[in-house]
Amino acid sequence: MPVIPINYYIFLSLALFTIGIVGVLTRRNAIIIFMCIELMLNAVNVLLVAFSKMHHVAAFALDRATTAGTEAQLFVFFIMVVAAAEVTVGLAIIVMLYRNIHSVDINFLNRLKH
Amino acid sequence: MHINEILFWFLTALALFSAMMVVFSKNPVHSVLWLIMVFMAITGHYIIMNAQFLAIVNMIVYAGAIMVLFLFVIMFMNLNAESEPQKSKWMKFAAVLSGGSLMLILIAALKDNDGFISSMRGEGSIGLIKNLGKVLFTDYVVPFEISSILFLSAMVGAIVLGKKDSSTIVS
Numbered sequence: 001m002p003v004i005p006i007n008y009y010i011f012l013s014l015a016l017f018t019i020g021i022v023g024v025l026t027r028r029n030a031i032i033i034f035m036c037i038e039l040m041l042n043a044v045n046v047l048l049v050a051f052s053k054m055h056h057v058a059a060f061a062l063d064r065a066t067t068a069g070t071e072a073q074l075f076v077f078f079i080m081v082v083a084a085a086e087v088t089v090g091l092a093i094i095v096m097l098y099r100n101i102h103s104v105d106i107n108f109l110n111r112l113k114h
Numbered sequence: 115m116h117i118n119e120i121l122f123w124f125l126t127a128l129a130l131f132s133a134m135m136v137v138f139s140k141n142p143v144h145s146v147l148w149l150i151m152v153f154m155a156i157t158g159h160y161i162i163m164n165a166q167f168l169a170i171v172n173m174i175v176y177a178g179a180i181m182v183l184f185l186f187v188i189m190f191m192n193l194n195a196e197s198e199p200q201k202s203k204w205m206k207f208a209a210v211l212s213g214g215s216l217m218l219i220l221i222a223a224l225k226d227n228d229g230f231i232s233s234m235r236g237e238g239s240i241g242l243i244k245n246l247g248k249v250l251f252t253d254y255v256v257p258f259e260i261s262s263i264l265f266l267s268a269m270v271g272a273i274v275l276g277k278k279d280s281s282t283i284v285s
Contacts, residue, residue, distance in 0.1 A: 002116035006229035011221065012126050012159075016133055016152075018217040023137035025209030028201055031142055031188060035149050038180070039133055042156055045172075053163045054229040056240055070240050070249050076168055077246070080175055081261045085268035087180050091187050092275035098191050099278075 009050035016043035030094050030104040034087075041083050045076045052076075118233060121162055129155035142188045146181055153177040163231065165241035 016039060023036030052072030059068035094104060101108050132151035139145045153176045160169035201209075239245055250258060 002118040003230050003232045004119065004122055006227060006231060007225060008122070008126075009231070010224050010227075012129065014217050014220050014224070015130055018213045019130070019133040019137060021216065022210055022213040025213065026137065026201060026206045029142060031184065032137075032145055035136060035145060035184065038176075039136065039149065039152065042153065042172075042176070045168075046156055046159055049160060049163055049165050049168060050231060052240070053165070053231050057230070057232055067240055067245060067249075070245060073165055073168055073241060073246060074250055074254055076165075077171065077250070078257060078261060080168075080171055082264070084175055084180060085264050087183060088268045088272045089275065091183055092272040095187060095190075096275050104191065 006050060006054050009047060013043045013047040013050070016040075016046070028105050028107055030097065030106050033106065034090055034094065038083065038087070041079065045079055048072050048076050048079075118162055121158065125155045125158040125162070129159075143185065146184050146188065149184075150177050150181050153181070160241075163241070164233065167241055167243045167246050 020036040020040035020043065023039070024033050027033055027036070049072065052069040055072070056066070056069035059066040097109075098104055101111075129152050132148045132155065135148040136145045136152065139148060153172060157169045157172045157177070160166075160172060200206075
């Protein structure tokens with residue numbers, strides 16, 4: 001019976017999340033920054049599914065007919081729904097930005113403070 | 115090593131390498147394609163964990179719909195020139211340093227647990243469509259309907275934002 005410790009999934013998720021943060025902090029292209037935010041969302045999703053599975057395995061040892069861990073997977077489903085809506089609005093904002101300043105460089109956005 | 119462990123390490127290496135290539139690629143189109151690779155690796159992780167419904171939804175929604183939307187916007191703006199202005203070297207160094215220290219702190223805070231994931235015979239039916247659909251349409255039917263309203267408002271918002279109007283910023 002193969003056993004994978006939950007720590008491995010935590011480390012994978014943290015590494016993906018950190019790569020997303022570094023991408024947000026280092027790049028200047030608004031679309032790349034948006035993609036890095038998607039990466040961070042997916043890191044959270046992986047961790048939720050891993051915890052759901054861990055909870056289910058622990059509950060299954062006591063009760064063979066348990067459905068423990070279903071809620072976490074539904075949360076991941078709702079996160080995906082919200083992410084899809086967010087991408088729609090975010091890309092519309094980026095298109096509007098490009099139409100106004102003819103670039104997607106976020107450093108031009110400091111004009112917003114005037 | 116069992117086949118699950120081999121697949122776990124392969125998919126982890128693929129996900130991390132592709133995620134780094136998303137950040138370090140100069141061309142935005144290449145970034146999108148590497149991000150699709152990350153989503154495929156994550157889909158593989160879901161399949162290993164027997165979350166089959168989420169694997170399919172991840173594949174269809176993320177790798178299918180959202181990434182096509184990104185690619186469409188990038189090609190629409192003709193952004194695939196490789197002449198993006200870069201941040202200064204010190205800014206990049208500080209960003210990597212702060213990200214790395216955040217990861218170290220989170221690992222130090224979360225490493226002390228002894229949970230595990232195993233795949234026994236006969237278990238793991240919670241990730242199937244039958245179970246998830248039953249719970250979604252009985253206990254979580256109100257959030258489901260609210261999310262449909264959210265989609266409607268997001269659609270209206272995207273159309274309103276994307277509409278051409280005369281009130282542009284004077285640049």
